[in-house]
Amino acid sequence: MTDFVLVHGAWQGSWCWARVRRLLAQQGHGVFTPTLTGLAERSHLLTREVELETHIADVANLVAWENFRDIVLVGHSYGGAIVRHVADRMRDRIRSLIYLDAFVPENGKSVLEYLPNAGRDLRDLAVLHGGGWKVPPLSAAALGVNPADAPWVDRQSTMHPLSTIEVPARIAGACDSVEDIGFILARGRQNSPFAQFDAVAERRGWWREQLACGHEMMLDMPNELTALLLKRT
Template identity: 35%
Template sequence: MTTYVLVHGAWHNGRAWERLVPLLTAAGHRVLAPTLPGHGDRFEPEAGLEAYVADVVRLLTEEELTDVVLVGHSYAGLVISSVANDAPERIGHLVFLDAMVPVHGETALDVMPITRTLVDAAARSDAPDRVPPLPELPAPYGLFGVTDPGDIAWLRSTLVDEPIRAYAEPVRLDNPAAAAIARTHIHCVGSEPEGITRRPVDDRRAQVFQLRSGHDCMITVPGELATLLLKLA
């Protein structure tokens, strides 16, 4: 049995994985999909990257987990990178799911500069400490790549503004032990919005898969995503 820990990205919460979790558990594996501080019903306006990382490390420690497949979606690429830095002995595999891939000392603004536009817009609003979710776009982009009207309505009901601190706090990647952890990158392809660019994977040891899907692939193609993740069990 493999333990998967699924970490959602900005604005989302643990419910984003509801369609994927049963597919992994049906294959005999344990799955944990925590909601990070400041998301879902965990209202913490001062939360940020450091709080997210501490929360996941606490989960790994309290559950006494080892050899975990740690999956980070989108912004959570920063989260799982720092978790690996703090608790490399508990992680067997890192999966960057259409995710930001940072280097030491970078913030989300460094990894994906387009996020600066979101932060600047928030600074001019009535809630300068919170960044609203991206708006729905015309098909085929939809809301984070989700285009079914019912799914869009459900997804929108789960989203919250992201604490601006999450974009300002840098990752810590100064533990050499983390470099030995196996890595897989899953890139969602076929409907990338204009202006969103992905860094090349600068690691010959890493596996790279492509998944034809919008960004929130756990909602739109959970079966195909499960097939890829089960290869790592």
């Protein structure tokens, strides 16, 4: 049995992993899908004080208190920045580190720096609709979610704290020494900001896979995604 820790992206929560969580559990694996502070069912905790370190602690504390060893750590989208930090600080507990259509920030660079215009569109959204400090969700259509799930995703998504994507990463480099590192690209979304990280994975010799779907591959292709994750057990 392998323990999987699956970390969601911006505006989402544990709910987005339900299908993959069920499929992995049916194979006898432990599956943990923490919701980051201030999002989804924890949206009542969203304040200006929630920052990148808060979300890193959400996941690092789960790993520490559950005394996980030899885990498969997966980060989707913004969650890539979280798992990268966790792996950097808890390298000895990680069997596999998987970036799922995710940000892979270098030391000193924020998530926003990897977006067009340094994320100006998200900053503007925060000013217009989030009091300047929280970002309203992008639509499911903008993320390429399949039409059947799009209304559900729009209902479930919640505000995201802007500061978490403005703060530069603090990476020492241990995360890149994890023995098994991979990147899974969603190739069904045009002009994806995540193609640049697939190129990073290629340069570094990480294993790479692609799924022909939108950004929310755990919703669009849960069976295929689960099959890729099970290869790491």
